[in-house]
Amino acid sequence: MARLSELQSGFLKLETPAQLLHVCYVAELDPATITGGYSFAAFQPALGSYIRAIPGARSKVFDSLFNLDTPVLADDDNFDIDRHCHRITVPAPGEPEQLSEAIAHIAGQPLDRSRALWEAWVIEGSSSGHIVLLMKIHLTVLSGDPDLNIFGRLCSATADAELPEPVVREQHPNPLGLALGGLFGASQRPVRALGEFALSIPQIPGQLIGSVRRRSVPLTPFNRTITGRRNVAYLQLGLKEVDVITNAFGVRVNDVIITLVARALRMYLEDRGELPSKALGALETVAIRNKKKNAKIRLQEAVTTLHSEIDDPIEQLSATVAAHESSIPLTAVPAGELRTAEPFTSPGYVADAMRAYTQLRLGGSRGSYNLLVANVPGPQQPMYLLGARMVGYYALGPVLQGAGLTITVTSLEDKLNVALIASAELVPDLWSLADAFSDALDELAAAADATP
Template identity: 35%
Template sequence: MERLSGLDASFLYLESSAQLMHVCGVLLLDPSTVPGGYSFDRFRADLESRVRSIPAFRRKLRPVPLEIDHPVWVEDAEFDIDRHLHRFAVPSPGGDEELATLCAHMAGIPLDRSRPLWEMAVIEGLASGQVAVFTKMHHATVDGVSGANMISVLCSLEPDAPPLDVGADAAVSAHVPGDLELLGRGILSNVLKPWQLVRMVRPTTSLLARTIERAREGTAMAAPLTAPRTAFNGNITGRRAIAFADLSLDKIKEIKRAVDGGTVNDVVLAISGGALRRYLAARDDLPTSSLLASVPVSVHGKSSIEGGTNKVSTIFARLGTDIADPVVRLGQLAKANAHAKAHHNAIPADTLQEWAQFAAPRTFGLAVRMVAGLKLAEKGPVIHNLVISNVPGPPVPLYFLGARIDALYPLGPIFHGAGLNVTVMSSNGKMHVGLIGCRDALPEIADLAEEFKAELEALYAATVG
């Protein structure tokens, strides 16, 4: 029995029918590499054999009575692969638009909390001859790094090679605790919280003082609650829109080398800013001040807290959407991001996780209902415009249950007030961009995906030639 960390549990508490807290992905596979040939039945058998040996795929939630503490993970004694694996076919002509529409529909359906919090859908009928796999995992059980690791354990370096070893997966206890045991553990946990709170107040106060000093010196990261408003910065609905883009990783690296002090992530953010500028300007919705992005940062390997899946922090970054020149935008982003990283590195890696321990289901649930019901996201200050995440990917070809992965598009959650998520993953020489947004606010999200390609070419021409 493992209790969810406060940060893991907060994604459960923040969820509603509109604000869905799962992360998705779309894998495009080449079925011709599967030893013995591809068939859905063989895919199903191979997947079932593999996930039954991986505890993270078989654990489900067990709530604590009266919700006085975070839920715990227990093994699903009735695990059935057919509750998690589905089969679909895209309608004719089977192109990107049809695939994106089907994936967007599935992304708008919540996961069943009475089962392990993941699903996969095999999608056939693509005109390219490829097979797509749509994955959905709740954020309570994965973050960017751990989600990529869970997919990796189903992958290999050759079609007929054994799966990758990405580290031991903690076993899930077969013991299912009773209500009295959970209640006792929950009471003990709550008794200790006042002391934990006192212990955290002093370093947090010191941290705030140093942040104010950095702000005065001009070396602090961008501040939340200072973002301009756009069409996708209001209340969201449960309807989703999805689009994909493929960028040349070699061109991105050439741009990085051409700009002193820049990083690949700086280039990605600059391309994102330029793409958003193009998209919003074409719709007369471009603010005069820069859009503000929330950029998740992994603290895996830095956190001293044991247990829990989500080990992340956040950097806020201005995207330079108010700057027309792509080279000037990149230069300013690189400078600002250097300050933001230094500021972030001065913050203890465990800060967000420690404060999240005080997350309360009733309080979070009430807050979400208030934001939605009173439409506070449309009236108050905008915290941030969107989330942009860069997830490290494999530098070599990978095979998913024997099928070569041609592309992997990650898709993160969206929130009231920030109805767009852009997540990128590098893989075998390409940068795959997954965009997901509220369909009612971003009905033309495919146009935004095209702007990413156009902005890369413009930035490449301006820096490399």
């Protein structure tokens, strides 16, 4: 049994039917590597076996009227994998558009708080013959211990990984113990609040500067009131093409990715006659190395300028580099290093990125920023999930009020996986924006080829 932190409890309090605070992991899997072949009848129990071996994976939220502190997470005595792992089949022809409709519908549904705060959907019927696993996990769970991330624990570098041993089920909390623990916790709140304030003091100057910058961003069609309906689009780009651009211009991978985002948004908004004359603003997640001896890597929110107002691709990239030099800390870790760093070989790393997004500005006001962006470098070696090789991996973050578009770029082997999720009413033609990423990469690649 573990009592929720203020951050974890805040995710529960600030969730609304429009602002759904969960993350969706979408893995496209090749079933050809599964020993004995794929069947849902075998896949679901295998998933259940892994879940029983992950501490906290069977936990649900417990609370009562007499609990004066935050709720607690404890094992659900009635946990049943049948209630958490479901199967659907998309209609023919099973192209990405049909798959994305199913993914968007699932992403737009809230999780059942009377059960463990995650669910998995196996999507069949893809024209490629692949299966898609969508795992939806609440930020309350993800913002706990990142080493126990459910999705990351399902992944392995080998197809024949052995099933782990189950962990002992935790004891169900009783109402009296919950109330007494809450009474003690409530008495400690002033001390905790003072400690949290002391830790936040060094961040105040940067937050004030960022606040001024965010107020100056122009409004776009996706900076209006969101609803719970979602649109989803996704695509894969070649990581080698990105490396060619970085080598040609002597820039970082993240500079190229942010330029791709800005360029795609420029194309999308210009086609609709809605391109602002000023640069856009985004909340970006950046990996930072601590200055202490242990050199531990953590994640930090940074304000990023998207130079969508610049037409020339080389000028746009140069402006992005200059903006990053002023906004990204000097201790930021290069993407190339993250792709080979041991702590980040698990795709569960993206869970921390979503926590960093929401930790300070979960209820952002309309017009304070335009969208959320993350570049999450992943493993370069093949990855497997329950024996199936992962040929695509996408992360769909929460869509926050006032910023109805979230773009997350992950890498896997030699591919960049771009995932877009938006409030359906604000960005009804999200696939047009996704297609613009391919055009933007082509333009930057052509500029790199033309460089002496």
